[in-house]
Amino acid sequence: MNDALASELSAALGPDRVRSGPLELTLYRRDASLLEGQPGVVCFPCTTEEVQAAVTIARRHGRAVVPRGSGTGLAGGAVPVGADGAEPVVVVTTKMDAILGIDEGTRVAWVQPGVLNLDLTRDVAHLGLHFAPDPSSQQSCSVGGNVANNSGGPHCLAYGVTSAHVLAVEVVLPDGSLALLGGLDPEPPGYDLRGAFVGSEGTMGIAVRIAVRLSPDPPAVRTVLVDFASIETAAATVTGIIAAGLVPAALEMMDARITAAVEDYVHAGFPRDAAAVLLVEVDGLPAGVEAAAQVVADVAEANGARGVRVAADEAERALLWKGRKSAFGAIARIAPDYYLHDTVVPRTRLVEVLSQVYEIAERHQLLVVNVFHAGDGNLHPLLVFDRREHGVMDRVLAAGTEMITACVAVGGVLSGEHGIGLEKRDHMGLIFSDADLDAQRRLRLAFDPDQTCNPHKVLPSGSRCGDLQSVPAGAWI
């Protein structure tokens, strides 16, 4: 059944860029989440025309299309689930990895979607510029994936998430036509379609060309590691820093278990016996940076910090950040599997929610570690486990749902940066009414009236406007 589809795609894209063998398809059944689907065919277009051809051919065969970047998504956004049980065509954009142009004067770069986040920053470094959104996965995630997920990162506290750095997106719409959303001028005519597309998780079309804003490198940076004897004092310091009128470039928290694991892994000199550490970065012009670093130290000391270590040079700063960004990798030293949540709570409720997170994990006899963007209130509880243990997955899922519910109960939201995808779509009702979800569906249907682009993602089934089926049972883990 997939053969006719595959041979038509091969004719359009070339046989080396279409895959339909069972072994190869297995590689594209999942992203970095624990969910799995089943692709019908996987293809690797290199040009806009090839993306249009792939979309048109899939459509002719009655197949859904699932856009995919590097597959590092954690919410199952790129997990292939078709409509009506027909296996979808996965369109992988990793071969569209050209930086098309850089305008140093206006600090804009046009890129293809498959360009890796860190490669873009490396490419413009000699101009004293960088791409501000910096997910911990920045070595491997694509700019297209960042746009689709409206991704964040440590430095988004001061500089804003991906949406604030995207000026225009050229999109192959689900009907195969090409549309330019947004533009280089500040107020393009019409509704803010660029704003609507960013964060749409592949449900509104495939980004094929993106204009991003580049940011000037700050001339001064101070990175401070603060060591606390309790989570409470660390969280109070976070609130205190913001209340003092500072917006640090980054404000990250790690709890005791993850700090010890990272230290064993990276040897960055993190205090192995700390109950929590904060990694605070301030940047900008020298006088403000010095003053801000002092405020950070003062607030930390007023809250009873055990130690304040300021990185002496760029090498030490890089080491501290390597520690933070390797946190997920370090988990492997604790247990083989982890399930990562991504919720946001009001910053002032951090302590309360964290203590509930620990309590929930304990009640389900699970280990939880916390490493997160504290300045944004963006929690990342990681449940670590060994999936070979009988019945453990049920406990992991139950504990995860309880944690999400606890975050929502204090006024939080379901996701701060990883997206809803397949993972959390059935939780959307926790924060949105049917009428709210119906409005979101109306937006989605304007782009994709037939719901052929990444179906079953983001919105739960049964919202009023459309008539989706529920996720096929096999899609879950």
Add this chain to the structure above:
Amino acid sequence: MTGPVRTLPATDGPLRDFAAEVGPSEPVVAVGGRTQWTVGGDPDASAREVWAPAGVVAHEPAEMIVRVRAGTRVAELDDALAEGGQMVALDPADPERATVGGLLAVGHSGPRRLGWGPVRDTVLEVRFVSAAGELIRAGGPVVKNVSGFDLCRLLVGSLGTLGLLAEVVLRVRPRPPVAVWLQGAIDDPDRVRRILLRPSSILWDGSSTWVLLEGHGGDVDAEVKALGPEFAPVGAPPALPDDDRWSVPPSAIHQFVAGLHPGTFVAEVGVGIVHTSAPAPAPVRAVDPATATLHRRIKANFDPSGRLNPGRMVA
């Protein structure tokens, strides 16, 4: 220091009353301060006028957010935030009259956009009344959120043609300790941009350049020095000509104003907005057919009977 928390009764009552007043049928138009009443054309005479509720519901300095009803005057919001040492990146010409809802519905950012970012990035949550007369929420009261599709950005700049704003949660920021406008007889404003890290505004009228520096006093002093002796502090930026407002790519500003007399325009350097008092040649603003189709479908999906702000066009 956490600053005061100003709290009005945080009930939905006024929002529900507004939704009831909008109702499910007949043409309606929301009225703010009427300072931007003609943007997008005149409303159809058939449209019934409605007013969004007003009042600052809650300012939470430690969360850097404020919940405010759409009919609130921008000046009133600003006063409320000032008590907590904060401000919001809305920058209207006439804050005493302009309302939060009207400003967001028009979606034009002010002359500090270079440093403060566009107004759409300020909006974290919206509650709006749909064409069906239902109260709808999008976004959430936290500074980072990707839970669902971004209706907040869609509504900013939609001129009340997709829904009527009832209440919003906005991101606030600390008030900068020092703010100074400088003016210099410099006809190469791009040079200024290259020297400064993050100026809040650079305005240029063809013969003179104005710069707004905000931040730590020591840094502002250093940047003033870096700008050189051509620049001197002034009390205020130039008045913005208000006959026309153009949006062009920042790199195209020079070309755009080439035929204009100095003094008949003020350009926002690095942003691309040009305010003019003399007729200017319209910039090329082609909307491709697929994009135009999207605009039409969005309007049709959100307002099937075309009752919201009839007569006004966004594109």
